[in-house]
Amino acid sequence: MLNFDEERFLRIQSGAAGLAQRFDDVIGACIAAGAENVFFLGTGGAAILMQPAYQLLQRKSRFPSFIDLTAELVITGSANLTKNSIVVMPSLSGTTKESVALLGKIKEIGATVLTLVGHEETPLGKGGDHVFVNFAEDDTSCESFYLQSLFVALSIMKHRGEITNYDELIGELQSLPKLLLEVKRAYEGKAEGFAKTLAGSDYHIVTGAGNVWPEAFYYGMCILEEMQWIRTRPVHASDFFHGTLELVEKNVSVILFKGEDECRPVADRVENFAPNYTDKLTVLDTAGFELPGISAEVRGLISPILLATVLERISAHLEVMRNHPLTTRRYYKKVAY
Template identity: 85%
Template sequence: MLNFDEERFLRIQSGALVLAQRLDHVIGTCLAAGAQNVFFLGTGGAAILMQPAAQLLQRNSRFPAFIDLTAELFISSSVNLTAKSVVVMPSLSGTTKESVALLSKLKEIGATVLTLVGHQETPLGKGGDHVFVNFAEDDTSCESFYLQSLIIALSIMKHRGEISNYDGILGELATLPRLLLEVKRAFEGKAEAYARALAASDYHIIIGAGNVWPEAFYYGMCILEEMQWIRTRPVHASDFFHGTLELVDKEVSVILFKGEDAYRPLAERVQNFVPNYTQKLTVLDTADFALPGISAEVRALISPVLLATVLERISAHLEVLRNHPLTTRRYYKRVAY
């Protein structure tokens, strides 16, 4: 595979799953001590990657789950953010400015903070009440963060008696790293064609629903915009028909992500409409990827993980086609802001 280290990928995704036992223990301890809610409080891309786990709890658990913007909470806080809150704070670098600033405020409030970081010797790597370290880099962090946050959400439901098959799900997830590697291998032959479709336009409408909507948002903002300087308009499939559809014409590129959860019909509605007005529709459907031994229930939970793993292959080809390395920046962490 182009510019890809297979062993590093396996090590990182397996590392995320190795954290499951300790994550589950910490969550159980917090709930036993009287925790009343959970906040997922990342910044930028890391925050977006927490959304599927937050949504899973919001739709399937009576334990209150919130997702908010760290920069806004630092200014105004929230009446729900208290000493009885569990805060999950992801940051690959462990140095994200807004998250580090909020950490001090969280300590004053007395909330229990779980930090998910790629590096121990950092402010967030040292500052959390419970620190979970799994080294990753930009091309491997999505799957790692998705899996860690999914485990946290499932653990909350397990300890509350809201699911009975936690161990079975974790057993299936344990096989995932090598399965994802096989997905990458099988997709490699198509990755360049998808990359060419992305390189052919300087503006894309990117659409998703359910737990793959955050991946549409993330890929548009953090990869195409930040790392490739390509303009995008991420829009949820349910919102597409309330404004954004008017921008579709024969020259407009539409990228549709389809997952396997209950909200798949919202994506199918877009897929049925768009080809009538543009020939530039690109569809990535997680149902196309083989995952032997993974149940339909778990496939639905990991749809964003699957998308992240094939999108990495597309990005690897895209940076070569455009002669624009994914590490190139003009402003991000290069100038004062």
């Protein structure tokens, strides 16, 4: 595979998978101690990666869950953020400015903070009540963060008696690292073609529904915009029909991500509409990826993980094709802002 270290990928994703028991121990203790809600509070891309777990709790659990913008929450506070809250704070670097500022406020409140970081010797690496360290870099962080946040959500549901097959679900999730590597191998031959589509337009409408919408948002904003300087319009597949559809015409690129949860029909609507008005609809559908031994239930949960793992292959080809390394920045962490 192009510019890819298989052993490194397996080490990082296996590290994330190996955290399941510790997450369960911590969450179980929090629930037993009277925790009343959970907040997922990341910044930028890390925040977006928490959305599928938050959505799972919103739709399948009666345990109150919240997600907010750290830059705003540090100013406004929240009536629901109390000493009885569980707070999940992801930051790959462990130094994200907005998250570090909010951590100080949360510590004053007395909530229980779980920090998910790639580096321990950092403000967030040292500042959490429970610190989960799994080294990763930009090209491997998505799967790691998606998995860790999913462990949090499933553990909450387990300890509240809202699911009865927790052990089976976790067992399947922990088998993912090697399966994801095989998905990458199987997709490698198609990755260059998808990259050509991305390189072939200077503007893309990127859309999806259900738990893959966050990955559409993330890939448009954090990869195509930040790392490739390609203009995008990330829009939820439902909102697509309340404004953005008017921008669709011949030669306008529409990129549709499709997952396998119950919201798939919302994405189908875009897929049925767009070809009538543009010749540049491109669909990336997780249903085409083979995952031996993974149940339909778990496939529905991990659709964003599957997309992230093949999009990394697409990005590897895209940066070579455009002679634009994914590490190149003009402003991000380069100038004051």
